[in-house]
Amino acid sequence: MLAPDTGITLGKRHLLKNWRFWLGVVISAGLLWWFFHDIDLAGLWQGFAQANYLVLVWWLVPLTASYLLRIWRWKLLLDSIHPVRFVNAASGTMIGFMANGLLPLRAGELIRPYVVARNSGYKYSSALATVIFVRILDGLVIMAIFIWMLFLVPFGGMVKTGLAIAVGAVYVTGCLALVALYYRRAPVAKMLSLPARLFGKKAREKVRTFFVNFGDGLRIFTHKGRLWAAVGLSIAVWGTAALSYVPVIQAMPFAHLTPWFAAPFTLAYVCLGVVFPSAPGFLGIFEQFGYLGLTTCSPAIIEVFGQAGKGMAGAFAILLHVTQVLPYIVVGLVFLVREGMSLGQLQRGRMKEVSGVNAVEALRDMDDEAGKARE
Template sequence: MWKHYLVGLLVSIAAVYLFLRAAPPGQMLSSFDQLNLWWLAPATAVYVLSYCFRAIRWHYLMRPVALVKFRPLFSSLMIGFLGNNILPAHLGEVVRAIVLGRSEGVSKSATLATVVLERVYDGLTVLFMLLLVLLFVDLPVGQVEGSLITAKNLHTAGWMGLALFAGLLAALQAFRWQRAVSLKVMAWLMRPLPQRISAKVLEGCDAFCDGLAVARASDLVWIGVYSLCTWGVLALWAWMFILAFGINLGFMAGVLMEVVLALALLIPAAPAFVGTFHLAAAATLAFMGANPGVAGSYAMVIWLDHFVSTTLLGMYYLWRLGLGWGALTGKALQDKAR
C-alpha cells in the first residue's frame, strides 16, 4: 500500500505548491474575514443531505444483490468516506463494500460491483452537469489570472471524461450481458497464475457480475433521479459557501465548482484529496472572477467542511457498529470477498 501513498503524496505535494502559488497564505488569511459563519451550519446540513441521497440510490443499486435498508447503507457509506480520508487510492470504496457485506451478510464482491456502478453513474451525471454549464453559462474567454482553468480545458476534460466513463460502462455491461464469455476471457488471461489463485479470482469476478444488474427498469429511473439529486445538492452546497464569502454569483457557479472538483478528484492524490481538492476549488473560483486570496480561503473552508463532517460521521458509525480501526486498515482490505 505504501506505493499508493507515495504516488498520491507526490501528486498532492505538487498540487499544494501550485495552490500556494496561486493563493498566497497572507492573502488567504486576510480573506477569511469575509466568511459569514452563519452559513456553516446550513451548508453542512445540505452536504450531509447529499450522502442521504447517495444511500437511497445505493439501495436501488443493491436490489439485485439484496434488499438493504437505509441505515446500514448510510453507515457503511460514511465509514467508506472516512476511509477515503485516511487511505490512498479511494480505498474507502472497498472498505464500505466490506463493511456492508459483513453487516448484512451479502457478497462483498457483488457489493463492490454496485459501488463501481455508482461511480460510473456519478461520472455520467457530472458530465451532464458540465454540458449544462457549457451550454448556458457565459464562461470567461482565455486564461484568467490566478486560475489554471480555461473554457477550452473544460471542453477537453469533458471529452476525456466521456471517453473514460463510456469505456468503463461498456466494459461493465460486457460482464453483465456476456458473463460467460467475459469469464472465459478472464480465465485465459490468468492461465500463467497458479490454479488456486485464478480460481479464487474467477469466483470473485462471478460474484462481482451479480452486482452489475439492475433489477427493474424503474430502478434505473430512480438511480438517475437520485444521481441528479445527489449532485444537485452538492452544487447547492458549493454555491452556499460562495455566498458565504459575499461573492454574488448564480447557482451555476456551484454547478461548475462541483464539476471541476469531481474531475479533479479522479487524479491520484494523498488521503482526503489534499492538494488536488484545494487547487481545483481555488482555480475554479478564480476563473469565475474571485481574487486569489478569497479563492484560496474558499478552498480551505469547503475542504474542511467536507473533511470534518465525513470524518466525524464515519467515526460515529464505526463506534455504533462496534468496529475498530482495523475496519479501515489492512485487516479489512485483505478480507477475502465471498
C-alpha cells in the same frame, strides 16, 4: 471486527512499501505547493476574516440531503440482490467515506461493502459490485455536468469541442461497458481476462470467473424501475452536493462576482481532481482544484480584487475542503463506534492487493470473513 487477514495491508510496514501511497503523498504535496505558491497570503487571511459564517453554516442542509440520497440509492441497489436495512446501508456508506478521509489508498471503497456484508446476508463480492456500479453512475453524472459546464465557460472553440468529445466518449464507453458486462458476461469476461494469461491458465480462469460473478452483481439491470430510480437519485445526489457549495461561495466577500453556475462547475472540477491519487482526505485536491474551478468560471474575482482575490479564492477552497470532508469523518466515526470497530482495527486489517489474480482471492477471503463476522 475486521479480521486481521482480509486483504490490503494497511499496516505501516506494508504502507511504506506501497508505491501508490507515496504517489498520492507526492501529488498532494505538489498540489499544496502549487496552491500556496499562486495565492496571496494576505488575501487568504482577508478571505477568512471577511467570510460570513452565518451564511456558511447553511451548507449542512443540502450536504445532509446529499448523503441521505446516497444511502437511499445504495440501498436500492443492494435490495435488488438481497434486502438490507437502511441503517446498515448508512453505516457502510459513512464508515467508507470516513475511511477515505482518514486512511490511505482510498481504503473506504473496500471497507464500505465489508461493513454491509458483515451485517447482512451478503457476499462481499456482490456488495463490492454495487459500490463500483454506484461509482460509475457518479462518474457519468459528473461527466454530464462537466460537459454542460464547458458550454457556459468562455474556452476556445477547439479546446471546448475537444474536451466535450473526450469526456463524452468516456461517458458513452462507461455506459456500454456496464451493459455489456451484464448482458454478455461470458465473452466480455473472457476478453477482460486476457492480460491474466501472463500468469498462467489457472490465473486467467480465476480472473474470468471473477468478472462473471461481478456481472451477476449488476442485477439492477433486470429491475428497470430500480435502475431508473438509481439514475434519478444520482442526479439528485450531485444536485444537492452542488447546492452545498453555494453557501460557501455566498459566504465569501466576492460572492457578487460569481456566476450562477459557479457551484456546479467547481464541483465538477473538484470531482475530476479526486480521480488522481492523493494523501488521505484528498489533501491538496480540494485546495488546488477548488481554487482553479472557482477562478476559471469567475475570473472577475481576480480582475476586481487583484492578487488579494487569489488569496480570497484560496480561503474559499480551504473552507470548502473542511465543510465537505469534516462532516462525513465525524458521522463515520460515530457509526464506527456503533459497529464496535476502531480505526486501529481498520488500519491493521490486511487485504491482498486487489489487482490482477489477487483480486479474486481477496474477494473470496472477504466473503469468508464477512460470514464469520455475521456468526
